[in-house]
Amino acid sequence: SQQGEEDPQALSIQEGENATMNCSYKTSINNLQWYRQNSGRGLVHLILIRSNEREKHSGRLRVTLDTSKKSSSLLITASRAADTASYFCAGGGYQKVTFGTGTKLQVIP
Amino acid sequence: EAGVTQSPTHLIKTRGQQATLRCSPISGHTSVYWYQQALGLGLQFLLWYDEGEERNRGNFPPRFSGRQFPNYSSELNVNALELEDSALYLCASSLGLASYNEQFFGPGTRLTVL
Numbered sequence: 001s002q003q004g005e006e007d008p009q010a011l012s013i014q015e016g017e018n019a020t021m022n023c024s025y026k027t028s029i030n031n032l033q034w035y036r037q038n039s040g041r042g043l044v045h046l047i048l049i050r051s052n053e054r055e056k057h058s059g060r061l062r063v064t065l066d067t068s069k070k071s072s073s074l075l076i077t078a079s080r081a082a083d084t085a086s087y088f089c090a091g092g093g094y095q096k097v098t099f100g101t102g103t104k105l106q107v108i109p
Numbered sequence: 110e111a112g113v114t115q116s117p118t119h120l121i122k123t124r125g126q127q128a129t130l131r132c133s134p135i136s137g138h139t140s141v142y143w144y145q146q147a148l149g150l151g152l153q154f155l156l157w158y159d160e161g162e163e164r165n166r167g168n169f170p171p172r173f174s175g176r177q178f179p180n181y182s183s184e185l186n187v188n189a190l191e192l193e194d195s196a197l198y199l200c201a202s203s204l205g206l207a208s209y210n211e212q213f214f215g216p217g218t219r220l221t222v223l
């Protein structure tokens with residue numbers, strides 16, 4: 001079963017708006033990673049936040065992690081049409097990484 | 110530097126046949142991971158190989174197996190194919206344990222079982 005669950009399952013926004021995706025997980029983790037997947041192709045790593053970190057930034061990406069609530073959020077600011085993709089969170093636990101079901105983001109030009 | 114490569118890109122088989130998928134990790138990466146992604150779904154962890162040994166496997170039947178070669182490339186074998194095995198199979202490699210480090214993914218092999 002999937003450890004992570006993303007919310008919402010699908011999100012449609014206008015170009016320039018911010019997109020926020022949430023992820024919840026069930027067991028303890030060493031880190032929480034976010035990946036992007038374009039049109040059923042391979043995944044691209046976006047950002048990794050360790051369990052002792054609360055917030056991390058990378059360009060237009062901002063990730064938060066709340067280990068007490070077992071949740072994380074990914075914020076994409078000033079979205080672009082090229083950000084249209086599926087986004088997955090992945091919990092790095094003991095001996096494996098468990099992916100969530102993903103959020104499908106559509107950015108309308 | 111070459112990324113993770115997978116072959117073939119597409120594979121069409123009939124029910125009951127065997128499928129072999131191949132993966133070459135990034136140079137220097139010793140860990141290889143296999144995932145199954147059925148249409149419209151998230152990634153399901155299949156297998157993890159490191160230093161030539163199977164370190165962990167997901168909740169899949171024994172007809173899903175694989176191996177890792179001395180050069181760290183890996184092979185995934187699926188025996189007695191069933192229709193529900195149709196999916197995108199993704200391979201990833203990492204420098205060290207993926208639970209601590211980012212994974213680098215290949216483009217995937219799309220397996221279709223007729």
